[in-house]
Amino acid sequence: MAASDFTSDLDYDVFVIGGGINGAGVARDAAGRGFSVGLAEKDDLASGTSSGSTKLIHGGLRYLEFYEFRLVREALVEREVLWLNAPHIIWPLRFVLPHQAGLRPAWMLRLGLYLYDYIGGRRCLPPARTIDLRTDPAGKPLKPGFSKAFEYSDCWVQDARLVALNARDAAARGADIMTRTECTGLQREDGGWRITLKDRRTGATRQVTARLVVNAAGPWVDAVLTRVAGLNRVHNIRLVQGSHIVVPRLFDHDRCYIFQNADGRVMFAIPYENDFTLIGTTDRDFDGDLDHVAIAGDEVAYLCAAASEYFANPVTPDQVVWTYSAVRPLYDDGASKAQEATRDYVLKIDGDAETGALVNVFGGKITTYRRLAEAVMADIEGILGTRGPAWTSSAALPGGDFRAMTFDRLVDDIGARHPALPRPLIHRLVRNYGTEARRILADAKSLDALGTCFGADLYEAEVRFLIDREWARTADDVLWRRSKLGLRLSADEAARLQSWMARVQSEAGQPMTGAKP
Template identity: 60%
Template sequence: MSDGVADLLVVGGGINGTGIARDAVGRGLTVTLVEQDDLASGTSSWSTKLIHGGLRYLEYYEFRLVREALIEREVLWAIAPHIIRPLRFVLPHHKGLRPAWMLRLGLFMYDHLGGRKRLPATKTLDLTTDITGKPLKPGYSRGFEYSDCGVDDARLVVLNARDAADRGATILTRTKAVAAERADGLWRVTAEDRGTGATKVITAKALVNAAGPWVEQFLTNGVHAKAPAKVRLVQGSHIVVPKLYDHDRAYIFQNADNRIIFAIPYEGAFTLIGTTDQDYHGDPKDVAATPEEIAYLCSAASEYFTRAITPADVVWTYSGVRPLYDDGVSAAQEATRDYVLHRDGGEGEAPMISVFGGKITTYRRLAMSALELLAPDLPKLKDKAGWTAQAALPGGDFPVDTVYNVAESLWRSHPALDTLMIDRLAHAYGTRARAILEGVETPADMGRAFGAGLTEREIRYLVENEWAVTADDVLWRRSKLGLHLSAAEREAVKAHMGA
């Protein structure tokens, strides 16, 4: 940093914060990011794991948001083909709900609104003969199949942070911004190390408040400023059950309450079902799926699947709080998913951008918009064009649809290792899996094996390169191996990392 002053300080290590940090450092700014917990430990790791346009948002006339998201879908797939994959979604026609002509019209717009290039178009299905009709009740005879993408959401966050750090940004996890004030045309932010309790002051020319569900709290308690907009905290919960069918397609189901839910193949052995939408009024860190939400998701899915799903089938639940911009609508599911950026700071004052709302799919465009707002105050940004649409995220430097070639290359160079483990490493780390396997010739070279292909060597890589500190960081954010390990195996990982 020049004279100990950063050009930009970002508060919040979710997808928006890390996306802004990556874009900014790539344009020549000196950047520091502080996150009070682990990267993606809030909303960004509790999504439905989709990169999608948001088909249902068309009903609320959010055409700009849907178009932007549809364009971003293929951009993000191209820069992160190891953690983003195409998915085909089956939408059964429910005779008591939206008419078939309305579904066809919506899907026609969905196909053409965003300049789709690589992903296949919508087609009509005869569910009485198509394999996707087999798990469904006999009453569903007609359906539509369209394209979107799945994503490992927490890894998308970590890879943005990793790329930002590789380009020179300082990433400080488990460091909470507790106070911020303007002085001499700069921001002076007091940050507390949550492990040691030690504090330090970070000085920056500009500040971005990307604290997600805590954006309003940081403004009130940290900056001592009145929030320029209200945040609507909306809880979304998901359930995971043993897999309900054998094919690779996902489902989108309409419900009688005008909501939709997804059923998505997940982690090989499971089906992910979600999400709910209900207002939340507590501390975001305490959010958890309620019995009512679990029952709702089971009932909604059972309306379509032949096999009834009950709360007893649920092997895991997760819940997150979406920090949506409060546009005053009555129902939680109708609240806009669009982002709103508010710039604060008069002439001669250090600027602050506060991020309200947004969705994972549009994080890169949000970052570009935030930097455009800061450009008048940061001369280094002058004439610096956006660059993140063409630059692969770490490990994603290979063509889309060729991740299996990456895995095959790893198999050939490490024939003694388990092929399932190699395949998982390729999909999680892409070409950077080579760094984990460098010098490895036998399984013993990977160190202690904890189960499900997780080894001491991989954990060491995550600690040294991806800011992992606890077992939860490894088992539930950098991976979802917690689903595949026994309770005893998870405890062994916890003990190993504690040591």
Template identity: 60%
Template sequence: MTPDYDLVVIGGGINGTGIARDAVGRGASVLLAEMGDLAGATSSASTKLIHGGLRYLEYYEFDLVRKALKEREVLWRSAPHIAWPMRFILPHHNELRPAWLLRLGLFLYDHLGGRKLLPATKTVALDQAPFANDLKSMFKKGFEYSDCWVEDARLVVLNARDAADRGAEILTRTKCTHARREDGIWKITLHDLGNGEDRVVTARVLVNAAGPWVADLLSGVVGANRTSNVRLVKGSHIVVPRLFEHDRCFIFQNGDGRIMFAIPYERDFTLIGTTDVDYEADPGDVKISKGEIEYLCQSVSEYLKKPVKPADIVHTYSGVRPLYDDGAADAKAATRDYVLELEAAEGVPALLSVFGGKITTYRKLAEQVLEKLDPYLPFKRGVWTAYAPLPGGDFRVQDVDVLIERLCAEFTFLDNVHAARLIRGYGTDASMMLSGCESAEGLGKCFGYNLYEAEVRWLIDREWARSADDIVWRRTKLGLRLSATEMAALDTFVARYLAEKAEEAA
């Protein structure tokens, strides 16, 4: 029997979309099913960094750090619109790690990953401008080093976009309810949560990239007798009005051995995170606790002249990391590296499950998944993603400002803030999105701030957006700026537009 697909991927987070993109680019037929929105769970709740993980050096995770460091510039080059370098300030705290140990760690950080474009570490005086106004006077010396930022949910969506452009079928709001091996292939039932209909598809290989639900899919859907241990760890973040005038990020050491980031966010805000708390409830119901809020505020306030208070918080978000349970006593020490488990035998269709991982290493994870699956899939080419830009990313990393200027020149009714946001979200696709707009009126209805109908239609037509939340918290971060009334109007428009599209299709 010839299956419908070579590969079915369950899970529309960064690992699932990365695997789907890589596989279809190698010539395999691919279907990806996600029960919610793309990046609807863990992959939109990260600290949004492409980084090696400086603190993992203390746990001797040198291979993980090296692998992640090598990926920083690869991902930056492939998506220069949604990824860019940042400089991080690590203050020396006299009562914690000694300065020589910090310098040694940063020396390794600079040299483990083949850094080419990112500037090296240097020592900085913290009692001088631009940092003296931010930090308490006890912090006089620190170290400045490089890592990268990424718009995490957009990275997921762009991987899905590229996969779809290459022929993959991407289904959102579609839950996998049953999967069994029959006659040498997988028979998989997919339930459309929108219309309530079931669809049965067949595949040579099934990939379980369900994130926090990886074990649930194995036991409840596949019917596996044994599932590997998964350690669910909650990470929470808070967003406050902008704390610093400069563009540097701070990385603070905590007395409990953890580190805390304070990062410039969406022009007018500062992002603070993250926590590490073991989690046993439904990953779909995750939210920050009062204790986590107090912990985050107290941790950064130990360093800042002006303390951060719970009343300052304008937004919070939480996610659940599906870590591989390596037996670590403390959540912060559990490995962040991924584990790939393959079940296959002669005449038995393969099942591969993904445990753990970091957004930074998703591309390498996808390559290693497909290396394991190579005997079972009809690939027509080998590795290819390292030098292939994601949609909108086909320009040089140093040309972002040039693209903003060009967009303003092409669409003279745009101000610089609006043009910069569009380029940072869509890159070279921004011009295509605005095609045909000759004035501000051509953008259509404004839903608040600078979110217009032209962009909303693009997100629905091209990026699987199906609600206001999809648009303002994952495709953009304009939820920080829109009122509840504006959000309601956006939801009404989305529902009406989708109904019109459905009527036309019928």
């Protein structure tokens, strides 16, 4: 078969391996420029690193110490771009940084925050300021020895929902999104790729073809190169585990703390899901099973001890109600410590338009995923040619199209249309789905109209939406990635949800791999 014959009749222009934030972002951008796109994720969307972040859209204040000015500036610029395009799942957050005698001096913190405010073109977020912890409410939960702090702005994100919304938008623009689908073979053929896919729910395999492959498998990126593509002696990434703990709410205000630790690291204590505080993260090299990542006992002890250095009431392991861990695939730059390894992304191309190109994505952080996707698109267009202009900087993600009104006004508007429904339920739905909350609620006049209640305020109407439109297939998909209602449902309630979802999908003949929901 001639190369021209093969490449003129391929299933896809671009095939993406990996359904984390980078893979979903690339698929969205490519589909929006007019490329035919397929994406395979071996588990659920955001089931790895992208749901295990500290959930911040931030420049990375501490990266200034490692002179990563380009990365910090790019991330700072992206904060407001992403906020404007997804104001339902991203919102501003003020950070309180207490000055700790004997650690970084106050002048260094002031200089860092001056740079932080001005190198990123901040427009909407308020600037940094100095606060007196003896009089400011932020000082109340802390030990009495802290008197001065610096306060600055970054943003919060529902990380797994950011991935799902990028995949949603990619699908709306023509991409095929295949979850629970593992790429088990990559073979160059006549200037393109023959890709073997395995449905992990049924065991069935099939093959598709593509002109170019993007390897955005996150922690598995080297494994794709060695086990799937058959390359040898591959080592591009440093696997670093980060773990978090969640405890009952430690303070009443809505600001976040960033604490300096004696070991040079920083740690966050963040208001979480109204009734909790999220504390993290750790940084340690990882060499275990990537499919079974869990917090270690010494990590729990470390986070509790570090928080207790600042809070007046000690944080103890018995307070922990939930933990999560993820492995960051950092590009291996030879840094001596896990915390010093670069968070920047690196792209490497193997092959070309004649032999079949493979674009490999190493590293990156959730804040810069959209810019990473644009960089990947520059490589793709250099190989396949240009189809359409860059477009994602001003394009709202699904549900985020309410720039003409504030978040609270949208809640009021939907509440007025559904006066019989509880305000907290409407607020949560708008926070998760933005304007698409209207689609979930439809013309419901009462809670009964939303169907079965599985616990907390999770109703059948929402779960059906997630099955039909966001590739949710299990209770964990719903409770820990599309939402965090796992913090509120009992084990029995979660099991009942799982049974219901399995039955509904079986009755509907729901495929485990989705295309365009």
